[in-house]
Amino acid sequence: MIESDRDKIKDIPMSSSDTLIVQSATTSNGTVPLLSVEHASKVYESERAPVRALDNISIQIGSGRFVALVGRSGCGKSTLLNLAGAMDFPTSGHIRLDGVATDQLSESQLTALRREKVGFIFQSFQLLYTLSVIENVELPLLLAGHSDPRPLAWERLHSVGLAELADRLPHQLSGGQMQRVAIARALVHSPRILLADEPTGNLDTTTGNSILELLRQICKENKTTILMATHSAESASFVDTVVKMRDGHIEEIVRS
Numbered sequence: 001m002i003e004s005d006r007d008k009i010k011d012i013p014m015s016s017s018d019t020l021i022v023q024s025a026t027t028s029n030g031t032v033p034l035l036s037v038e039h040a041s042k043v044y045e046s047e048r049a050p051v052r053a054l055d056n057i058s059i060q061i062g063s064g065r066f067v068a069l070v071g072r073s074g075c076g077k078s079t080l081l082n083l084a085g086a087m088d089f090p091t092s093g094h095i096r097l098d099g100v101a102t103d104q105l106s107e108s109q110l111t112a113l114r115r116e117k118v119g120f121i122f123q124s125f126q127l128l129y130t131l132s133v134i135e136n137v138e139l140p141l142l143l144a145g146h147s148d149p150r151p152l153a154w155e156r157l158h159s160v161g162l163a164e165l166a167d168r169l170p171h172q173l174s175g176g177q178m179q180r181v182a183i184a185r186a187l188v189h190s191p192r193i194l195l196a197d198e199p200t201g202n203l204d205t206t207t208g209n210s211i212l213e214l215l216r217q218i219c220k221e222n223k224t225t226i227l228m229a230t231h232s233a234e235s236a237s238f239v240d241t242v243v244k245m246r247d248g249h250i251e252e253i254v255r256s
C-alpha cells in the first residue's frame with residue numbers, strides 16, 4: 001500500500017445509533033484505515049456485577065487525524081484508548097491497527113506492534129524522575145535495542161521546543177514542560193498513532209491550549225493519528241473530529 005493512499009482515508013463516522021455498523025474493514029478505494037474498531041465490547045469482571053465499559057463500538061480512523069473522545073467520567077474513554085493501543089483487548093469484537101487484529105497476535109508480535117506503531121501520553125506525564133529530560137526521551141529507543149538513540153532524542157526534544165532543557169531533571173520543569181517531554185518521548189520512535197489520556201488534565205487553560213496546539217501541529221506535519229480522551233472544552237477547536245461517548249456507547253460524531 002502506498003502512503004498517499006493511507007492519507008486519503010479520513011475517520012469514517014458511523015450512524016449515531018447505539019448499534020453502530022462498520023460497512024467494511026476497507027474503504028471504497030481498497031485501503032485499510034489506520035485504526036479500525038469493529039463491534040468492540042469490553043466487560044470488566046468485578047466482585048459485584050460485571051462492568052460493561054464499552055458496548056458494541058465501531059469507528060474507523062485514518063492517518064493524520066486528530067480525534068477527541070469526550071464524555072462523562074466512566075463512559076469508557078480510557079478503556080477505548082487501551083484497546084486502541086493493544087494494551088488490552090475487547091471481550092468481543094476486534095481492534096485492527098494498520099489492518100492487523102490485535103487479538104490475533106503473539107506476545108512478541110504485540111510488543112513489536114506497540115513499540116513500532118503506538119505512543120502514549122498521560123495526564124500525569126509519567127516521566128522517570130531519576131533520569132534527565134534527554135534520557136527520558138531516548139528511553140523507548142534504548143528499550144527497543146537502538147544502538148545510538150541520542151540524536152533522535154535530541155531531534156524530538158527540539159521539535160517540542162525544549163532542547164535547551166535536555167539536562168534538567170523532571171522535577172525542575174513546569175507541568176507544561178513535563179508534558180512536552182512526555183510528548184517527545186511518545187513520538188521518538190515515530191509511531192503511527194499517538195494515544196493521549198487527558199493530556200491537559202493537570203494544566204491550566206493557557207498551558208493546556210499550547211499542548212493542544214503542539215499535538216495538532218504534530219498530527220498535521222507528521223501525519224500521526226492522535227486519539228485523545230479529554231474533558232477540555234477547548235479541545236474541540238483543535239481537533240478534526242469529536243467523538244461523544246456515553247455509557248460505553250458512541251453517542252455522536254461531530255466533525256469540526
Ligand SMILES: Nc1ncnc2c1ncn2[C@@H]1O[C@H](COP(=O)(O)OP(=O)(O)OP(=O)(O)O)[C@@H](O)[C@H]1O
Nearest residue numbers: 044045046051053072073074075076077078079080
Ligand atoms: N480494571 C477495571 N476493572 C473494573 N472496572 C473498570 C476497570 N477499568 C475501568 N473500569 C470501569 O469501566 C468504566 C469505564 O472506565 P474508563 O476508565 O474507561 O472511563 P473514562 O471515560 O476514561 O473516565 P474518566 O473520564 O473518569 O477517566 C467505568 O465504569 C470504570 O469504573
Ligand SMILES: [Mg+2]
Nearest residue numbers: 077078197229
Ligand atoms: Mg479515563
